[in-house]
Amino acid sequence: MSLNVDNIWVWNIFGVEVWITETIVNSWIIMAVLIALAIFIRIKMRKFKEIPTGFQNLVEAGIEMFHNFAKNTLGEKLLYISPWFFAIFVFILSSSLFSIFGLRAPTADFATTGAFAIATFVLMIVLGTRHKKGAYIKSYFEPHFIFFPLNLIGELAKPVSLSFRLFGNMLSGTIILTLYYSLTPIFVQIGIPAFFHAFFDVFFGAIQTYIFVIISQMYVKTAAD
């Protein structure tokens, strides 16, 4: 574990250098695991019955929990977008749990959280124009058109604060654990870091994932409803 995001190798695509960093490789690993899990569940789903048992119970309980959570914040009208939020939820949660293994979490890099925040921002604009049509564009010029720069800054601050919040929390955990690993002698590095990992990765990771998803849903709902 180190403070810097290490650059693993450089690809040269048509004269443009593409840097493959540790973050990208780690998120590929997470994506591979999640895709394998999804395919596994899809194959299992053919044998699902009317009355759930065993593994089916677990899957249905998880999906139903997130469904109710999305229904409370998004409402019935926007419920069709909740699979996207489920994907974000699973990815951020598993990437913050990823640093338990001593590897760098992809969310401790601004590139990942910034990408998610930009996706939320695009979703806000697209769903706002789709559901409210002209009224969404007009909401930038409320109460008078000279307020347009203020409204624009207010909208642009949303993805910035959303991404910085997750990034700062994950990075602070990474930095504290790196300091602990590099400053202490080897014999205290055996059992004690488990508590730090439980606090910074599992607890903070779960809370920040919940916060990220619920605040994105609130932003999308205020834009579209």
Next chain:
Amino acid sequence: MEALAKAIGLIHIAASIALLNGLLTTFGQAKIASTAIESIARQPEAADSIRSAMFVGLAMAETSGIYGLLIAIIMLFANPLVNQLVSLIG
């Protein structure tokens, strides 16, 4: 070399000042949590909705603390002005 040492000292002082906003952030979060606990004690059947509102409020209040932390981290590890600071001092 001495100029670089002075610059590093100044940057560390500045980073610690940037982290002082944690005082007010913690105060605000404590107020949110205490109010939420009071409301739950008064109305235990509304505990779930109060808890989710409390988490959102805590996250909103935490934003300024996170900004201070990020400013401190940027000043310490990715300071764009350190060369100019060294040349000004030395």
